[in-house]
Amino acid sequence: MKLSTRSRYGTRLLLEMARNYNGGPMQLGEIAKRLGVSVKYLEQIIIPLKKAGYIDSVRGPKGGHILARPPAEVTVAEIVTLLEDGVTLVECVEYPSVCGRSPICPTRVLWKAVSEAMLAQMHVTLADLAAQAEALEKQFPQLP
């Protein structure tokens, strides 16, 4: 039931870019250093985010990546839905036909409710996260 690093790194990747919004393109090398992750791995994670229109990229020297939408208009729910396969605990919540028992399955009802509760909590924007980050860094100034 754990999140994959894919959606965790992806969220933090977008958060870094949100915090640098209006600051020009950011390079993956720099972001990778901040996240403590390899550039190569971020290169993979960024692909679906670009395809989905969250990120614009510029090649060549002084190139990099830019958040394509205002941070206040991107929610974590969207990001996780994209990078994970939907925000549901079991497949049958999204696709009831994967199991013949779906219509009478009492546990499906439960997993659905839990999944919806998760999704509701994820309606937080990148701007919210950025503000949270500022606050936490002010509170613990010794940490990088």
Add this chain to the structure above:
Amino acid sequence: MKLSTRSRYGTRLLLEMARNYNGGPMQLGEIAKRLGVSVKYLEQIIIPLKKAGYIDSVRGPKGGHILARPPAEVTVAEIVTLLEDGVTLVECVEYPSVCGRSPICPTRVLWKAVSEAMLAQMHVTLADLAAQAEALEKQFPQLP
């Protein structure tokens, strides 16, 4: 972010036994047939449930397994916590020390809130699920 079959089957296994509460021991063969799962696999899943005291077993002919606690006193939250490794989306929610950034990590705050929302929704008892099952079966009598 999907649940493992371990916790899904485990929950349904206990639900079957809850529905048969006061009905004597149930055999894994019968339960396996109902769940559409191999006996051998259920044998593994039942081990931690027995160790944790949810189930008592009787060997020999006419043996089987019995729910050791009243269905109204067993929540899905407990079951999933036992069979999954905790109801948290990331390890650092339960064990902040796994990551040095925990104190200032804005995403950790979020994943924690989401995890807690999940857990809250899982405070449903086996008795609740059993009642739900009855209701659904009354509503769709054609299905087994």
Add this chain to the structure above:
DNA sequence: AGTATATATATTAGATAGATAGAGAACAAG
């Protein structure tokens, strides 16, 4: 031209999930 950066594709080592198999131990019935 040369360099910095992004993009694309392939590969891989390891972990985990999901499941199966077989021998052994307890116990009730006859």
Add this chain to the structure above:
DNA sequence: CTTGTTCTCTATCTATCTAATATATATACT
């Protein structure tokens, strides 16, 4: 006291996925 039923324990297997690395190519600035 033997036989058959059922649970119990340990071992093993395979496919899939995760996380990461490597290599080669395309683009664009200076």
